[in-house]
Each structure stands twice: as structure tokens, then as C-alpha cells.
Amino acid sequence: MIEVTDLEKKIGTVQALDKLSFRADDGKITGLLGPNGAGKTTCLRTVFGLLQADSGFAKIDNIDVAAEPMRAKQQLGLFPDPCGLYERLTPREYVQFFAELSGMEKQDAITATNDVLEKLQMEDIADRKCQGFSQGQRMKTALAQAIVHQPTNIILDEPTRGLDVMSTRILRDLLLMLKEQGHCVLFSSHVMQEVAALCDHVVVMVSGKVVAEGSPQALCQQTKKETLEEAFIALIGSDEGLAA
Numbered sequence: 001m002i003e004v005t006d007l008e009k010k011i012g013t014v015q016a017l018d019k020l021s022f023r024a025d026d027g028k029i030t031g032l033l034g035p036n037g038a039g040k041t042t043c044l045r046t047v048f049g050l051l052q053a054d055s056g057f058a059k060i061d062n063i064d065v066a067a068e069p070m071r072a073k074q075q076l077g078l079f080p081d082p083c084g085l086y087e088r089l090t091p092r093e094y095v096q097f098f099a100e101l102s103g104m105e106k107q108d109a110i111t112a113t114n115d116v117l118e119k120l121q122m123e124d125i126a127d128r129k130c131q132g133f134s135q136g137q138r139m140k141t142a143l144a145q146a147i148v149h150q151p152t153n154i155i156l157d158e159p160t161r162g163l164d165v166m167s168t169r170i171l172r173d174l175l176l177m178l179k180e181q182g183h184c185v186l187f188s189s190h191v192m193q194e195v196a197a198l199c200d201h202v203v204v205m206v207s208g209k210v211v212a213e214g215s216p217q218a219l220c221q222q223t224k225k226e227t228l229e230e231a232f233i234a235l236i237g238s239d240e241g242l243a244a
């Protein structure tokens with residue numbers, strides 16, 4: 001479970017997070033929606049401990065990220081940019097390297113790597129070099145890296161940006177699989193269809209604050225709109241930030 005409470009973060013003169021509070025539960029996919037500059041990336045970076053909040057707190061499975069960063073991070077996987085894989089390594093080598101970096105003993109890292117490659121059905125590409133991988137294969141490798149240390153919680157910042165239809169579908173299926181396995185999945189997106197199709201809970205933020213939250217259906221009901229896109233526009237007062 002990921003919980004942020006009254007998070008405040010000022011960057012330069014911008015109040016990027018302004019008493020931001022919400023919760024993302026286990027076994028659910030939670031979507032962070034908001035126009036450009038709403039504070040989504042700042043929020044996710046703070047949850048991952050890459051940024052320090054001015055006040056308020058972020059908790060991962062009830063562990064305060066600021067007070068116990070190492071312990072909190074063990075419960076958290078961050079989906080990296082799939083373009084940044086080490087081309088000369090195979091997925092098995094790459095994932096095992098990150099497993100050992102996370103503090104696992106070599107034998108445990110080998111076992112965890114085997115498990116995650118099996119879980120993501122990657123046996124066919126596990127021992128090929130990443131160089132030349134398709135976008136979908138890169139994504140699977142990136143996700144394997146993010147979850148090899150078996151975190152309960154996974155965060156992804158606009159994971160489908162720049163992906164083609166097939167890769168988007170692969171990622172969608174992977175996120176649904178993680179949800180079925182009881183993980184807490186929190187991701188930011190501008191793609192309404194994706195959020196409507198995937199998310200159990202949607203947090204709409206503007207100027208660093210939550211303006212509404214609930215299931216896609218509840219947000220449609222609240223705004224008396226047919227689609228999440230229309231509901232989003234009604235909630236933020238413009239169509240800024242929607243993916244074309």
C-alpha cells in the first residue's frame with residue numbers, strides 16, 4: 001500500500017505538491033491523472049525517495065520513506081525507462097545484476113531472476129542480448145528489473161508514453177497480472193482510455209492537489225458525464241493535458 005499524506009514540495013517558485021493526500025491499495029491499480037505540470041512526476045519521485053518533501057509524508061506498506069528509505073524501497077519497484085537497458089547484457093544478466101544491487105545474495109538473486117523471468121513468460125528471450133529487442137521485449141525486461149526483489153508496490157511514470165499499440169497491450173496485461181497477484185500498482189498517465197480500462201481507483205490532481213478521486217465510474221457519476229475524458233475535463237475545468 002502506498003499512502004501520501006499532506007505532501008508539500010516547492011521547486012523554485014512553484015508549489016509542485018500542495019498538501020497532496022491519497023492512498024493506493026494492494027490488489028488495485030491506481031491511476032494518477034492531471035494536466036501538464038500538475039505534480040504527478042514530483043509525487044512519484046517523492047514516493048520513491050528521489051525527492052525530499054518539505055512537509056507531509058509518504059509511506060510504503062506503512063514505512064515512512066523519509067525516515068527509513070532503504071526499508072521502504074525494498075517494498076517498492078520503480079519501472080525504469082525501457083530505452084535505458086544495457087544492450088550488451090541478456091535479460092537474465094541484467095535482472096540478476098539489479099537483484100544483487102538491491103542487496104540479495106548471489107544464489108537468492110539467481111533464484112529470484114529465474115522466478116521473475118518465468119512469471120513474465122520471458123524464457124524465450126532470457127538469454128539473448130537486449131540489443132535489437134522490440135519495444136515489448138524491452139518493457140518486459142524493464143518490468144522484470146523493477147519487480148525482481150519482489151516488491152509489493154510498483155510505480156510507473158507514464159509507462160505507455162511512446163509505445164505502439166502492441167507494446168501498450170503487453171504492458172496493460174502485465175499490470176493486470178501484477179494486480180491479480182495482489183500488488184499495489186500506481187501509475188501516472190495522460191491516456192484516458194488506458195486509465196478507464198485499467199484503473200480501479202483514479203486520483204485527479206491539479207496544481208499539486210487532489211481535486212477528485214474514485215473509480216472511473218464514480219467520477220463519471222459525480223460529474224454526470226458519460227466518459228472519463230469528459231469527467232476529467234469537467235473536474236479540471238479544461239482539456240489541457242489530455243493525450244491526443
Ligand SMILES: Nc1ncnc2c1ncn2[C@@H]1O[C@H](COP(=O)(O)OP(=O)(O)OP(=O)(O)O)[C@@H](O)[C@H]1O
Pocket residue numbers: 011012014015016034035036037038039040041042043
Ligand atoms: N527541476 C525542476 N525545476 C523547476 N521546476 C520544476 C522542476 N521539476 C518540476 N518542476 C515544476 O513543478 C511542477 C510539477 O511538475 P511535474 O513534472 O511533477 O508535473 P507532471 O504532472 O508530471 O507534468 P507532466 O504531465 O507535464 O509530465 C511544474 O510546474 C514543473 O514545472
